[in-house]
Amino acid sequence: MFSESERDRRRCRFFDEAAAGWEERNYPPEIMARTEELIAGLGIAPGLTILDAGCGRGVILPVLRGISGPEARLLALDASASMLEGVAAKDPAALAVFARAEEIPLIDSYVDLVLCFSAFPHFSDHPAVAREFFRVLKAGGRACVLHLAGSEMIRRHHEGHFAVHGDCMPDAQGMLAMFSEAGFSRLTLIDEEDRYVFSAFKP
Numbered sequence: 173m174f175s176e177s178e179r180d181r182r183r184c185r186f187f188d189e190a191a192a193g194w195e196e197r198n199y200p201p202e203i204m205a206r207t208e209e210l211i212a213g214l215g216i217a218p219g220l221t222i223l224d225a226g227c228g229r230g231v232i233l234p235v236l237r238g239i240s241g242p243e244a245r246l247l248a249l250d251a252s253a254s255m256l257e258g259v260a261a262k263d264p265a266a267l268a269v270f271a272r273a274e275e276i277p278l279i280d281s282y283v284d285l286v287l288c289f290s291a292f293p294h295f296s297d298h299p300a301v302a303r304e305f306f307r308v309l310k311a312g313g314r315a316c317v318l319h320l321a322g323s324e325m326i327r328r329h330h331e332g333h334f335a336v337h338g339d340c341m342p343d344a345q346g347m348l349a350m351f352s353e354a355g356f357s358r359l360t361l362i363d364e365e366d367r368y369v370f371s372a373f374k375p
Contacts, residue, residue: 180272180296183339184252187228191254194229204231206320207289210367211235214316220284221245223308224266225273225301226291229258233266236287247283249276274300278308286315293326293339302354309374315356317347319368326368341368 199207211232216222218241224232227248236246246266248259251273259268271277273288274297286305295301305315319326323341341363342350347370348359356372 180251183294187250187252187255189254191229191252191257194255195231195258199231203320207232208235210318210320210369211287211289212239213369214287214371216240216285219243221282222247222285222287223276223278223283224248225276225286225288225305226250226294227259228252228255228291230256230262230266232287232289233259233263237263237265247278249273272296273304276304276308280307281310282308284310284313286313288315288317290319292317292319293341298342299350299354302351302356306351306354306356306374311374313374315351315372315374317368317370320366322363322365322368325365 216236216239218239220240222236222240222244224230224236224246227233227250230248233246233248237244240246246263247269248256248266249269249271250256251271253270256268256270259266269277273295286309292298292301309315323343327340341347344361344363347361351359351372355374357375358373360371362369
């Protein structure tokens with residue numbers, strides 16, 4: 173058994189080593205098209221301050237920039253320094269933040285939208301992450317957790333990788349309860365074979 177700190181180190185080592193070529197391996201054009209469609213469906217307004225939590229190489233930053241416009245402030249957070257090295261190439265104006273989602277180094281009520289794409293299962297302490305999302309959001313702000321697969325497919329995919337084995341989405345009841353306890357309201361969850369879309373608002 174690994175302690176959470178050991179699991180964190182194992183994950184970081186995996187993502188650091190996998191950073192080179194990550195987008196080429198995981199985001200061919202057809203996957204990027206689905207990603208753009210998923211994010212476009214959120215109805216993001218222009219000019220927002222957006223936190224991309226668990227940003228990886230910054231693969232969705234150009235999508236966010238295209239939707240939110242040049243006046244938007246984009247912040248890209250990840251616990252893998254090697255992954256963050258790709259952020260500047262994706263959006264030179266985005267701020268790269270080297271930190272864990274459980275301890276976001278931002279002041280309270282700073283962002284309009286927290287977007288977590290294909291990263292939530294890899295956080296060690298999901299309730300702490302939900303609380304941090306709530307803390308950094310402005311009143312009326314929204315947190316979204318997105319995947320291009322449902323929770324069961326995510327579980328099966330991660331089972332085949334030693335470094336991320338056991339990194340799963342909480343069940344639906346647990347996800348809703350966790351964000352509700354963090355203070356969120358207007359919670360919605362779609363968990364289908366080809367997509368996972370969770371949305372919650374800070375009152």
